[in-house]
Amino acid sequence: MVRKLTENWAEKPDADDYPAAEHYLSLLMPVARAKRLVRRLRSAPIVRRKAKDLLRASRLAVLPPENLHVARDIKKVKVGRQLSPVLLVRGQIGATEVPLTIADGYHRICASYHLDENADIPCRIVDPTSR
Numbered sequence: 001m002v003r004k005l006t007e008n009w010a011e012k013p014d015a016d017d018y019p020a021a022e023h024y025l026s027l028l029m030p031v032a033r034a035k036r037l038v039r040r041l042r043s044a045p046i047v048r049r050k051a052k053d054l055l056r057a058s059r060l061a062v063l064p065p066e067n068l069h070v071a072r073d074i075k076k077v078k079v080g081r082q083l084s085p086v087l088l089v090r091g092q093i094g095a096t097e098v099p100l101t102i103a104d105g106y107h108r109i110c111a112s113y114h115l116d117e118n119a120d121i122p123c124r125i126v127d128p129t130s131r
Helices: 017-025 031-043 051-058 068-078 106-116
Strands: 046-050 086-089 101-104 120-126
Touching (some): 017 101, 031 101, 031 120, 051 120, 106 120
Antiparallel strands (some): 086 101
């Protein structure tokens, strides 16, 4: 039996999550802007959001539990290892809609969804336009 998922989240993201987020974000925006967002993610407070809401806001499909990385994260939970909180850049609604960007943690969100779509996932989220 899997312990309640919310008990299997670390208090802070892993150190290697930040470079991964920066690499991903640099595909979507200039490198300097990606670096600034990641610097802000490092100090953003932890908030909790449901897996199903994160997927809806990002407009990404849930990956199947058989996906290599999703399966690995599900296995981590089953053996009691902690998952790293996810790193997010808030989407924008307006004349041009931009979905939530999962800078790091997409597979962890999908794993959480398969275990309990209503579980709260710890996240660090920054607004793309504020300083």
